[in-house]
Amino acid sequence: MTVTQTPRSGTEVYRTRKSRSSVVTFLGAVVRPLGGWTPIAGAVELLAQCGLDDPSVRTAIHRLKRKDWLASQSRDGVRGYALTEAASATLAAGDEVIWHPRTPPDLADGWCIVNFSVPEAKRALRHQLRSHLAARGFGNIGTAVWIAPARMRAAAASAITDLGLESFATIFTGDYHGPQDLTALVYESWDLAAVEADYRVFAGEYAAVADDVERAAPSGAEAFAQYLRVIDDWRRLPFRDPGLPREVLAADWPGPAAARVLERLVSVLEAPALAHAAAYWPRT
16 A cells, blocks of 8 residues: 655745754754753753744754764753764854854955866766855856855865865966956855845844843843844854955945844843753753
């Protein structure tokens, strides 16, 4: 007998992704600062305060455990999960991007150009190399040609070496000499319009929230829920921003303004949010 699975609705898929995203944010913004371990019951209750139901949280945690992000560990008789070394390293690297936006490079520093010709027999690796370069902030300017500020040369070399594709790729660094307009070229090579729109949405949504929390700082569950939501909404943005020289961006590029809104919120919400979460950890 053939069992046909009912396709999940768009709402279900969204909830699954949102739960997974919120749990990852929770691990990075709360669990890691509190020592890299979380009680299961405490995590479920805290995330419920952010609107996540018990089954969604447990499913997300189970999947992260299967990905070797979490290891079962009890402390003081309390069942919980500890971050693995792999998860801690990934979250630490992510923090460098999330909390410390890259200083824009000088246009005079030049560009890093990566060209590769990976044979069809290695097409899976070719796709992985494209994904690796895109994740590191490279833009695609032509068939198998990728570009980023020159300071990304080491990152390009690492991506190529990690996949064992040294024989199929070349890396150049140098200046741009035209004839196309450079700003037009970078806007075609990266989806900067989408990045710009996301920054504007974040700043537009949270500027008033920052005003409110600065006037009357929340505490307890309210501070925790606001803090986790802010970080969850923010943390993808810096990864999508390739960190290009100011000279090639629109004069009103909204990245710095959005980052200032984040800084205002974190300065007020972080301490009470972590204090609230810590109350769900076992007393030692």
